[in-house]
Structures are given as C-alpha cells and as structure tokens.
Amino acid sequence: MQNVGPETYGEFNADVYDEWHAAHDPADAVRGLAELIGEGPAGPVFELATGTGRVTIPLAALGVDLRGVDASEAMVARMRAKPGGDRIPVVIGDMADVDDGTDDLFAMVFVVFSTFFFLQDQEQQVRCFANAARRLLPGGRFVLECPMPDVARYERNQALETHQVGLDRVRLAAVRHDPVEQRLDGHHVLITEHGIKLAPAFMRYAWPTELDLMARLAGMRRVHRWGGWRREPFRAEGDYITVYEKPTTSTS
Incomplete structure (x- = not known):
C-alpha cells in the first residue's frame, strides 16, 4: 500500500470510527487503566493515539492528569467535539516520539485497541519503546493492549x-x-x-516475546501479562494486556 503515513488511518476512518467500534465497550479498559494508575507512582499519564477519545475522555473524567498524542487531526477534532474532550491536552504528532511538547516525566504511558501496531515497521516500534522508557518516572509503566497475531x-x-x-x-x-x-x-x-x-x-504485528525484547532493549521489564483488562490469565488468544515497568534504580 503506497503513500500511507501515521495519519492515514485516522483521516480515512474518523467519520465512521465510533460507529464501527461501538460494540467494543471501553469501560473495562478505563477501569483497568485507573487501577494500574493507582498502583504506580504519582504523576501525569500520557496516551499514545488518543483517537476519538473513547478511553481518553472517561479516564480524564476520573480526575487523571491525562495528556495525549495522535497523528490524525480528524480524529482529534472528533474527540474535541465530545463533552469534556476539548479540555484534554492532545498534540498532533507521531506516537513513536512520545512527545507532548513538555519535558515532564509520566507515571504511565499507554496505548489501547491494538493501535501500537499501526507503527509500520520494527524500527518505529523499537523507537516507541525507547521513548516511552525515557519519558517514564522511575517505577512508571508502559501499558499496551494488543491482539494476539492469528x-x-x-x-x-x-x-x-x-x-x-x-x-x-x-x-x-x-x-x-x-x-x-x-x-x-x-x-x-x-x-x-x-x-x-x-x-x-x-x-505491523509483533509477537509477545518480540515486545518483551523491545522492552528489554529500552531498559524496562515485564511485570504483568493478562488475557484482558480484568486480569484474566493469558492464553495466547484474542486481545491481551502487557505491563512493562521502568526500574526504580539504575542497573548499571
């Protein structure tokens, strides 16, 4: 497929995204993320690929200091048109950069709904892991919701x-x-x-062990892998959740 970029999916799908994904209830993701935030260090939270705000808006409504990035202006415009969506700081950019325009460190960086795999090659995915680790507080977590490749x-x-x-x-x-x-x-x-x-x-899909290696290269370790947001056992099928953590002390 030629002439595609980070923004292509959102620009072509923004007007139908909420309708086509209406059956995918974000409530479990919001609840699961809120629990993980409560278990980690205090600090702001950064979402990669906010999209139309299906998780972003309800999570921010819980009082989370939430910021985000998305490549698509059309998707972000949809989010900002929803109640509460215009109050969440979101920048237009490449999620692999993990950049909100500040030098702040985050308690958590997360990406949901398999969107991490919209990064088109292994190099971009490795860069995303490295930048996420760089922007995390000690003890901070990088959380991904991924589909098991089938x-x-x-x-x-x-x-x-x-x-x-x-x-x-x-x-x-x-x-x-x-x-x-x-x-x-x-x-x-x-x-x-x-x-x-x-x-x-x-x-560009990746296997769970490949993601674990990307985390190791970035200096993070895997602390959880679940079969869903309710922390079900991982059975290598369907969507799964992985939580990586930045060490609280240097290992060098």
Missing part, C-alpha cells in the same frame, strides 16, 4: 471477511498478509446505495 486466518496470505450485512449496507474487510515483514495491509469496504467507502487499515 496468521492462520490468512489463506494464501489473504483474507476477505464479512463484518456486517443489512438491507441497506454491507461491510467487508479485505486484507493481504506479508509474513516476512509481519504486515497486514487492507481496507474496510462499506457498500451502500450511495456508493462505496474505502477505509484503509495497515499494521
């Missing part, structure tokens, strides 16, 4: 799935899989009587 679903490295069928619409997902680069390049395709809408989605 490469078996791609027959001949491609898949076409039906997500919605109605009297007035059909929504499909067409994806090509590159097993060498660990990339998924695809489109959500919405077909209605008014025409066809294409919403591109492209990801």
